Amino acid sequence: MWKSVLAGILIAAFAIAAFLAIGCATFFGPAICAIDRKKQAFTPTVQSPARHDLYMREGAPEPYRDKQNPMEKTIGNIVEGARLYDLRCAVCHGLMGVGDGQGGASLAVQPADLGRSLGQPLYKDDFFYWSISEGGAPFGTDMPPFKNDLTDRDVWRILTFMRASFAEQGGPVADDAAAPP
Ligand code: HEC
Structure with missing residues (x-):
């Protein structure tokens, strides 16, 4: 039982890591993610x-x-x-x-x-x-x-x-x- 919970956590962690590594745009498309990036980076x-x-x-x-x-x-x-x-x-x-x-x-x-x-x-x-x-x-x-x-x-x-x-x-x-x- 705990093994499958652990496996679930690992998969979730992997998915989050992959998301962070590959980037938002790959998953959701640049239109959605561009807005995010604009807010984060200071654009003088x-x-x-x-x-x-x-x-x-x-x-x-x-x-x-x-x-x-x-x-x-x-x-x-x-x-x-x-x-x-x-x-x-x-x-x-x-x-x-x-x-x-x-x-x-x-x-x-x-x-x-x-x-x-x-x-x-x-x-x-x-x-x-x-x-x-x-x-x-x-x-x-x-x-x-x-x-x-x-x-x-x-x-x-x-x-x-x-x-x-x-x-x-x-x-x-x-x-x-x-x-x-
Ligand atoms: C015809 C349109 C126009 C008018 C009128 C105008 N500006 Fe601008 N201004 C611009 C444009 C386009 C830019 C961006 C390009 C650049 O920096 O040269 C700009 C850039 C600036 C910048 C640089 C800001 C930055 O962070 O890059 C300042 C400061 C500024 N304007 C102040 C003013 C002030 C004060 C006035 C009035 C006295 C004024 N502008 C009138 C079009 C205008």
Whole structure:
């Protein structure tokens, strides 16, 4: 009797081991398992891996390197940052910064989910200052450069707002989170 129980346990253990080794996709197909894998691995808005590769290798280029946000986290700066974000960025990155804006839907490289990088301590202020100022031209994406359009102080105010609102929010959002207020 105990032998068959033992055999049962062994078979179950083997099945689990095989499942882990061969992978979910082999059993259930990639469609189901891809979702799982996406949640596990940290994907820092891999919309433009080139941007992230460069930053990880060399840091932000001059004159953006090591610059820190000089704007204080006051309600005034956050509200002004929110106003500018709604006006200039939400069309592509979405109201909640997850990258679901109407304007981005048809772009070859999709707008980034800003909360992911904002929630990562490795991505310092200079990453955002540089990305927003120079845009995606160096990487062939449609992220516009804002350096001639917004003052430095406004770029920093937008970052102040984004840090206050989007940071660490990278995961899936509730359906109603992206709805207009
Ligand atoms: C026309 C659509 C569009 C608009 C408008 C836009 N973006 Fe983007 N943005 C993109 C796309 C596409 C990417 C991904 C490709 C890349 O990184 O170059 C991106 C990437 C970024 C990144 C890099 C994030 C990361 O983690 O890779 C930041 C930061 C960013 N945008 C901030 C902003 C801000 C702030 C504004 C408004 C001032 C803005 N964007 C306006 C399309 C847009």
